[in-house]
Amino acid sequence: MRFRWLTVLCTMMLVLIISACGAAGQDEATSEGQKTGSANTSTTETSQVKKVTTKMGEIEIPVEPQRVVGLSLVYPEFLYALDIVPVAVQNYHEDHPSYLEEPFANTMKMGIARTPNFEAVMETMPDLIIAPDWWSEKDYDQLSLIAPTVLLPQRDDWRDELRDIAKILDKEEQAEKVIEDLVAKEKVAADKLNEMIGEETVLYIRVMEKEIVLHGENLDRGNFVHKRLGMNPLPNFPKDQVAMSVSMEVLPEYDADHLIVQLDDDKNPEIKKKFEEMLATSLWKNLKAVKNDHVYMVGGKEWLNLGMSPLADEYVIDDIVAVFEEKNK
Known part of the structure; x- marks a missing residue:
């Protein structure tokens, strides 16, 4: 009996020692994290994010997003026309069209299900999701948990859709150049x-x-x-x-x-x-x-x-x- 109590006492002391060390380490890590985090937050707020007004209210998005998901069949093409290769796309055919095969070689294909594969979207670690509201408004809550999500209005003309995306990305001049170049090509x-x-x-x-x-x-x-x-x-x-x-x-x-x-x-x-x-x-x-x-x-x-x-x-x-x-x- 005496031996059993001695064993229990030693075990309890060991647990207390580990807990104390862990708490100290956590406090130190928290202190370091607060210092680092405050510096990063300051940088982010001043130069890396911006506020945009969307149908779902005002949200913060990266100034220069690096990992963008474009939902619907056409948004990925708009993004690439603006020199952005999306990390994940929805696709109707098994393969990308030939004009996107090379640039989209490493882009995840998620199929064209009306509800996107949230796990697949999360896997690509996006920093921005862009989608038309008529297609993705029902999924907004889930998508916005993964990354800042911008819903854009339905348009009758793709040129207006391109302009909407370009405005979000500060690429308005580039969008107009895309439109002008296509008009010139059509005329020829x-x-x-x-x-x-x-x-x-x-x-x-x-x-x-x-x-x-x-x-x-x-x-x-x-x-x-x-x-x-x-x-x-x-x-x-x-x-x-x-x-x-x-x-x-x-x-x-x-x-x-x-x-x-x-x-x-x-x-x-x-x-x-x-x-x-x-x-x-x-x-x-x-x-x-x-x-x-x-x-x-x-x-x-x-x-x-x-x-x-x-x-x-x-x-x-x-x-x-x-x-x-x-x-x-």
Whole structure:
């Protein structure tokens, strides 16, 4: 019994000694941390953070963020147009579009789930998260626990979205340069295309898994082809339609001189099969553009954000000009 009490007494004394040493060490560390922390806080407040007013109120963000997450499919492209490589993005296709493959080689892909993978976002240790409010307002509380989160308003024009992001990042002049450069590129491309096909008509077709979609000039994609690149639409395409889903039997009613054809996902076997079946029909073979070898295969994942991002638009301009030059030398 005496031995047991002696053991207990020694154990208690050992615990007290360890606790005392730990407390002393903690006090010393706290003192050092307060000194360091006060210096860092002063530096941060004076030169490393700034206050911005957002839909969710006034928040502090880094003046020069180094690890940015851009949610939605287009925000990562806006960020890269402003020379910022995001650390994580949402993606529709398994691979990045070719124009982002190299710069985004080390960028985490999180898929396009409506609710982001919070653990994945946290893993990238962001210092800023930027997202459109219509997409991420429901997730704001969770996101803002990970990093300062800026929600931006929905816009009808991607140029305004780019300007909103640029304002947050103090890159307004760069955003305007991106817009101006794209306008200049469009004009050069439009002049080249006009020299090649003049007043001949063009129809833009997307072959999807369950439908064939014809794009008119009132939607982003058709607007890009017909208004920004100046290629003439079919006169009988309904003026009030932005796009039409048609059957193969109806397609000959829209018999353009030139067909721009995009497989919505060029790696999808069902879409490939659907297009091969179209090619085998007499209806397809008798189209004016098919007879004259004026069918231009374009797109894939690179065309996903056409009309919604300057980078996608730049790629599409080069793509269209290249395929038309190949057949209209």
